[in-house]
Amino acid sequence: MATRADDISNWQIVGHDWAVHALARGLAADRVAHAYLFTGTHGIGKTTLARALAQALECTGANRPCGECAACQKIARNRHPDVQIIDGVPVGYKFDDKTLPPPRLNESERRILKIDQIRAVQHDVSRAPFEGRWRIILLRRFEEANEEAANAFLKTLEEPPSHTRLILTARDASLLLPTIASRCQVMALRPLSLAQVEAALIERWRVEPATARLLAHLSGGRLGWAVRASSDSTRLDARRAYLDALNAALIEGRAERLARAGDLAKETDALPELLEQWIGWWRDVLLVQNGESARVANVDREENLREHAARFRLDEAQGALKALRATSRYLTQNVNTRLAMEVLLLNLPGS
Ligand SMILES: [Zn+2]
Missing domain, CATH: 1.20.272 (Zinc Finger, Delta Prime; domain 3)
Incomplete structure (x- = not known):
């Protein structure tokens, strides 16, 4: 008999079906890992999948993630108080409490994930969620964490507070300390087929067919890259x-x-x-x-x-x-x- 976890259309993810199925089954059985590591090349869909998982965890609708409840909507707009996205900072960046680091200029910009950022995360996860079920921390491009930061983060991975779920992304698991990768459930995302990228660009992003075909070919199966290039x-x-x-x-x-x-x-x-x-x-x-x-x-x-x-x-x-x-x-x-x-x-x- 088909269970709810077999229908993953509500996740609104193009491709990566095996990963979404695995996450949906875990969720349905109440077996959600403390920490996930999504790997794959830039623009392949790691952050999109991480955000959908955060929605599924916090969703108050019937068919999680519903995409429509307040929690799902806030997460889609990066406005949920219990869901934080942490990105590295520019080399030489000076921290202060008031301003956020500038957005990443382009995919090849090199950044560093610093120990100050990890300490702030550790402070945050020690507190109960404000309004959701979980405190969810998404740490993007964890390969940019310097050694100090990675070592500090290990402590959180070893003993995460029970109300916390951690999601890491990285280009490749081999770029992380083995002790970090081994404490996460690793999901290696692979490029989509060019036909999947082309169809998604036309149907979902309303890209003109000739441009969609070109972008799909140039993308090498990275839908995120193709979507950004289309706009x-x-x-x-x-x-x-x-x-x-x-x-x-x-x-x-x-x-x-x-x-x-x-x-x-x-x-x-x-x-x-x-x-x-x-x-x-x-x-x-x-x-x-x-x-x-x-x-x-x-x-x-x-x-x-x-x-x-x-x-x-x-x-x-x-x-x-x-x-x-x-x-x-x-x-x-x-x-x-x-x-x-x-x-x-x-x-x-x-x-
Ligand atoms: Zn929802």
Whole structure:
């Protein structure tokens, strides 16, 4: 017989069915873990799932999470007094009691989760909930916790007050202290299918079909990324500029490439995303060369891809991909950015 936990449509989560089923069954049987760890790449849906779990826990409706009761609504707007979302602070940020840290600028911004924040959490969880059943703390990107903070947090994980539920998110469980991960129920979220992302963008976010198709392909199955990109045209504009720059560089000679490398090296914040886009491009060129055009990500530039696939040899495309991956690694190691970009540009084919 179908039980209520088999119908998860009220959770309003796209994909990740196995995880939602597991959470719903736990809830129905009154077996909710003290701490959860949701893992997966940025934009995959970890915070969305965590918020839905918080709603399910605090919901006063019949079909938890109902999405309609006051508790569900407050959590959706980050306004529930018993549900707190903790994010790292910018490097060098000075705490004071009155102001909240600024919102994260972009996905690649590096932040730190500090011991002061963990102490504040420990103070909060020691008190009974104000209006809900639980005190719920969502700690995002726990891989950003420094050692001091992570060690302090272990105490809370070992002996959480009975009215507390903790939800952590991280890119990967291996980035956390094993003693932290082992005290959580770990749920590893995987990318959705491109068809799921495309359909959700069209049906739920009313994105125009051609844009939805492109964003689904570029998202690599990260619905959160695709939704944010659909309402923020700067991401697609930046991608267009990066791919145009690559096209231009490929017909330039040595001197022009060195000048271009110098200009690009000044945009240090943009470089990770630029390299990501260029890597995706050469991966697509290789797919076209291997007769697998149906699998390319850059679906709006198929003619451009065919042209590059014909103009460059297979080993040139492989060489470009290798050089880009090496540059991507160097840039995380404090090398001379300008030198790294010069070497990269000279290693791209065509000069
Ligand atoms: Zn509700």
